[in-house]
Amino acid sequence: MERDAAGVLKAAISGILALIVLLGGISPSFAQTSPAQAPAAAAPPAQVREMMQLMQTPEVKQWMSTQMATAPAGGSAAADQMSVLSGLLQHARRHVAMVSDAAMTLPFQIGNASSLFLGEIAANGWPRMVAQFLAIFLLGAMVESLARYAFRRRRRRLAAMAGMHLAPRVIPALIFAAATVLALLSLGWPPLSQSIAIVCVVALIVQRFTICLGGVLVDLIGLARAEEERQGITAPTMPGRVVALFWYRRCATFVIYFMLGWAAIQSMEPLGYSPSARLLVGYILGIGLLLIAIEAVWSRPHKDEKRGHGTSWALTVYFLLLWSLWVAGFNWLLWLGIYVLLLPRVLAVSTLAVKSLQQTEASFLATRRIATVLLDRGVRALIIAVAAVWLGHMLGVGADTMAAGETMVDKIARGVIGGIVILLAADLLWHVIKAYIDGKLLDSSVDGGATDEERARRARIQTLLPIFRNILAVVIAVIAVLMVLSGLGIEIGPLIAGAGVVGVAVGFGAQTIVKDVISGMFYLWDDAFRIGEYIESGSHKGVVEAFSLRSVKLRHHRGPLTTVPFGELGAVKNLNRDWTIDKISLNVKYDTDLVKAKKVIKQIGQTLLENPEFGPHIIETLKMKGVEQFGEFAIEIRLSMMTKPGEQFVIRRNALAMIRNAFKENGIEFAVPTVQVAGDRDAEVDAAVARYAAHARANGEPAA
Structure with a gap:
C-alpha cells in the first residue's frame, strides 16, 4: 500500500508539470473531440487480440517509445495529466472497494479469530x-x-x-x-x-x-x-x-x-484478519479520534468568540478532510497534513518545557547550559528528524530505493530528507559548542582571578575563544552544506576544486584582507595582547575590547573606540604585561640635607608597602636613587618604584602627597625659580633727607 502511495505521489508530480505545459499549448483538435466519436466498448475480436499481442514484442515497444519521445509536447502533457488524474481516482476507488469488500467478510473473520483465540485459551486453561x-x-x-x-x-x-x-x-x-x-x-x-x-x-x-x-x-x-x-x-x-490542564487532558x-x-x-494480525479488515477497523476507530479532536477545538478555553467560531469550523473541516484522505488511501497526504498542523505545536511545547525547566529555581538545568541546549535543540532536532524520516518512509523513500537508484524523484526526496537530518545535526552540534564556549567565557571573567597567573590565563581565554568559536561556525556550516549537496547527488569534488581556484583569485584581489587575517593569526600566536590590556601602536592606543578575524577594537581612555586592522598595527607596545617602573623627579634647595631626605623617602616607601590597598600591587617600593643633576636653582633627585601594570598611577598620586607632607614636617623645602632685584635705594633716601633738611634750614623751619 505504501508503494502504491509513493507511486501516486510520483505520478502527481509528473502531472503537475504536465498541467503547466498543457495550459500553455494544448492541441485544439483534442479540445474539439466529442465523446460521441469514441468507439463503442465491445469485446475485442481475434484480430485485435493478435494486434495486442504483437504490441508486446520488444521491437514494437521500442518503436512506440521512439515515436512517443518525438510526439508533440501538448499531446504528451494532456496524456500525462489524464493518466495522473485517472491514476489517483483509480487508486481511491480500489482502496475504498477493498475496504468495502472487507466489511462483507468481517463477520466471518471475526468468527474464525474468536474460535482460534478461544481454542488456544481453552487448551491452556x-x-x-x-x-x-x-x-x-x-x-x-x-x-x-x-x-x-x-x-x-x-x-x-x-x-x-x-x-x-x-x-x-x-x-x-x-x-x-x-x-x-x-x-x-x-x-x-x-x-x-x-x-x-x-x-x-x-x-x-x-x-x-x-x-x-x-x-x-x-x-x-x-x-x-x-x-x-x-x-x-x-x-x-x-x-x-x-x-495547561485542558490540553493535557485532551x-x-x-x-x-x-x-x-x-x-x-x-x-488482529496474528488472529488471521486480512489487511483490508484491519484497515476497516482502523477507519471506524478513527472516528473516535476525529471526535476527540473536534471536541477539543470547540471547547478550548480563552478563545475569541468572533474569531474562535471561524477557526473552529476551519479546523473541523480540516480534520474531516484528513480523515477522508486516510479512508481514501492517501496516507502520505494524511501525514503531511498532520505535520503541517501538529509539528509547529509540538516544537512550541518542547521549547515551553525547556523554558519552564530554566525558570524553575530547583531545576537541575538552572546552571547547566549544555544540558539545556541538548534538551532544547536536541528534542527539537529529534522531533523534526523523526517526522522527516517517517514521511520519507510513507513515500517509499528508503534504503532499498537508495540501492536501486530508480528515479530522479527518489534521489531528490532522499537527498532532501538526508539534508534535513544533516542540518539538524549540524545545528545541534553548533549550539552545543557555542554553549560550552560561552560558558567558558562567562566563567573566565578577568575580574574574578585571585592571582596574576590566573588573571593572565583568563585574559588569554577571553581573547582566543571568540576567534575559535567563529572559525568553528564557518567549518561546521561548510561541512554541512557539502554533505547536503553530496546527498542530493551533486559532485562536490569539482566544487571544492573550483572553490580553491576562486579562493586563490580572491586572495590576489584582496591582499589587504589576507594580510590582516594572517597578521592577526601571528599576533594571537605570539600572545602580543589580550582582552582588557592597554596597548600602543603608532598613533593608535587604548584598551583591547574585542577581536575579529581581521581587526582589533581599541577603546581610548577618553572614550573613542577605534577599529584597527591587524595589518596596520606594526610594533605593539603592551603597557599591561608583567610589571612597570615609575620614576619621579623632585627639585630641592642646595642647602637640603640629602641623607635626611633619603631617610624620609624610605619611610614613605615602607608606609606604602604596609598599606593594604597599595601593598599587594607594589613589587619594589618607593626608593631614592640619588642626585640626578645640579640645576640652575635646585638639586634634582630621582625616585623610582616597580608596580603591577596599571596600578602605578594611583600609587604615584598618593606617594607625592605623602612626600609633600613629610618634607614640610622635616624642614625640607622644594626649590622653585626666584627673581631678585638689586639697586642703591638707601643712598637715594639719605640724599633726599639731606636735601629736605637743608631746605628747612634755609627757610627757618625746624628740621624733622
Missing part, C-alpha cells in the same frame, strides 16, 4: 490465561501504588533537591513499566496470546508515560508561572494552569484512545 492477562494489566498499577506510598514521606526532600522535583512522577512510571515487562517475561505464553500480550504491554507503557510526561509538563508550567507572578512580570510567558485522552485502537489492530 481459562483460569491460567485470565490470570496472566490480569497480571500484565494490574501488576504494574499495584507496584506503582506501593512505590507512591514509599515516596510519600520523601516527596518534599526529593522536591528540594536540584532537578529531583520530577522524581515523584517519573520514578513511579518507570516502576510501572518495569513491573509490567517483568510480568510479561516471567509468564509462559502460547503463540497467539504472547503476540497479543506484547502489544498490550507496549500500549500500557506508552499510555502511562504519556500521563507521566504530561503531568510533569503541567507541574513545570505551574512552577514557572508562579515564579513569574512572584517576580511581578506583567506579561507572563507561560500559559495558565487551567489552559492530549492524554487522544493518546490513550489511539494506543487502544493500535493495540486492537495489531492484535
